[in-house]
Amino acid sequence: MPVVNVSAAEEYQKYINADKTTVALFAADWAEQCGQVNDALEELAKITGEKLQFISLNAEQFPEISMKHQIEAVPTVIFFAKGSAVDRVDGVDIAAISAKSKKLAESASSAAATGQTLEERLKALINTAPLMIFMKGDRNGPRCGFSKQLIGIVNETNLPYETFDILGDEEVRQGLKTYSDWPTYPQVYVKGELIGGLDIIKELLANNELESTLKG
Numbered sequence: 001m002p003v004v005n006v007s008a009a010e011e012y013q014k015y016i017n018a019d020k021t022t023v024a025l026f027a028a029d030w031a032e033q034c035g036q037v038n039d040a041l042e043e044l045a046k047i048t049g050e051k052l053q054f055i056s057l058n059a060e061q062f063p064e065i066s067m068k069h070q071i072e073a074v075p076t077v078i079f080f081a082k083g084s085a086v087d088r089v090d091g092v093d094i095a096a097i098s099a100k101s102k103k104l105a106e107s108a109s110s111a112a113a114t115g116q117t118l119e120e121r122l123k124a125l126i127n128t129a130p131l132m133i134f135m136k137g138d139r140n141g142p143r144c145g146f147s148k149q150l151i152g153i154v155n156e157t158n159l160p161y162e163t164f165d166i167l168g169d170e171e172v173r174q175g176l177k178t179y180s181d182w183p184t185y186p187q188v189y190v191k192g193e194l195i196g197g198l199d200i201i202k203e204l205l206a207n208n209e210l211e212s213t214l215k216g
């Protein structure tokens, strides 16, 4: 399916709320670079056609939508999964748009192959191990100070655990925040139940309750 030029708000809503992930280009006629991004999306649509859908809309024609998504410059591309913005690229960064689109198409394929919904996938992921940590990076290379501190504390307990790098999967990164109603990473789960982030782990440590809590 080629890039669909959306001309009504209802049409836009229908696309972004669909089961298929939507790549939406916020554009303006006067900004030449939007054409470049549109052409790139047309090419991506040929490759990822079945997995993703592509739309473009005139940002100025939809001021409320543009404001809601803080469109400060055109072109901006926003990736929507079931109505929620899960990622974006501001400006003409064709490589980033292409990489993100391909990644989302891949995760759509794996979800389709296993027949899993995102919720089922998240549930399976948080139950991967009795002690499960969702973080930025991994235990050998945490990519955020909070995740690094958390790994340092958990390592002291010598308990076995598994990690999931949310930086490699935007759908999980955003989806788990909603699923668990917890807006940040790291997130620590024991037997599928959320314990909390770094502050909670520090609190448990200070109260001498960390090891017993992590054992479940």
Ligand SMILES: N[C@@H](CCC(=O)N[C@@H](CS)C(=O)NCC(=O)O)C(=O)O
Residues within 6 Å of the ligand: 136, 144, 146, 173, 183, 184, 185, 186, 196, 197, 198, 199, 200
């Ligand atoms: N006070 C938090 C600190 C964690 C935090 O603020 N994480 C931020 C920055 S690494 C985060 O995950 N933001 C959301 C995101 O990056 O998706 C805790 O106790 O875990």
